[in-house]
Amino acid sequence: MVKQFLEAGRIVGTHGVRGEMRVEPWCDSAEFLKKVKRLYFDEGRTDAGLIASRVHKSQLLIRLEGVNSATEADLYRGRVLYLNRDSVRLPKNRYFIDDLIGLTVQDDGTGAVYGTVREVFETGANNVYRIENERGEEFLFPAVDAMIAKTDIAAGILFVRPIPGIFNDNAETIAGEGKPDDAD
Structure with a gap:
């Protein structure tokens, strides 16, 4: 709301x-x-x-x-x-923090749902979103243009383009990439 x-x-x-x-x-x-x-x-x-x-x-x-x-x-x-x-006009692609809290975070490419925005940290360089999934796991997501595809306040969805591993997805695959085979 x-x-x-x-x-x-x-x-x-x-x-x-x-x-x-x-x-x-x-x-x-x-x-x-x-x-x-x-x-x-x-x-x-x-x-x-x-x-x-x-x-x-x-x-x-x-x-x-x-x-x-x-x-x-x-x-x-x-x-x-x-x-x-x-009484306030925000620049394009700027939002009130109150409007971001509670948005569902969804992958723009795959449609995977990662969780809900629970908090916004204001840092010097960019904001960071604390996202919590249904299992209670928390993730910190940098709010940078390259990683945010679209913010749809009316629909309640934040569409993201995460880098691999940010949501622990494919973490084992990423960790194992580039390792030589143990077979002789």
């Missing part, structure tokens, strides 16, 4: 004495989050009253309606902010 409101970040503290708050972004960057003009509390049920936002280092500084001092701002510490997916 596609969620309309997605977690955008958490208020982690105050900044200055005039009610500005520091937000730890849970998306690509503070710059990405700054483009969002309306943020919400309570899983999208309450408009946060965003007045202004600006990037400071790796965080987003925000001002909310009715918050005019550091003391008032501190009351919001720990609150999670949400964004409405309709």
Whole structure:
């Protein structure tokens, strides 16, 4: 099920004495989050009253309606902010992590089903998907263009082109390749 409101970040503290708050972004960057003009509390049920936002280092500084001092701002510490997916445009072949969790992972060539995406790790070079099969085995899959054929959020399927051995398929065959015969 596609969620309309997605977690955008958490208020982690105050900044200055005039009610500005520091937000730890849970998306690509503070710059990405700054483009969002309306943020919400309570899983999208309450408009946060965003007045202004600006990037400071790796965080987003925000001002909310009715918050005019550091003391008032501190009351919001720990609150999670949400964004409405309709207010954000993602580049082609980019997806919300919430939409990737739960996708069935299927081989684009053979149709073999490898499991379900359970978690997405953000690394410096590329994301890594933690995939779990029905036996509870876990696999780490690099989310690189060469290995992802298609992402179909509506159908709930991630079509992949895995390198041999990544899902323990044919692991014995791969390990045995190139070995000389023992027969004399």
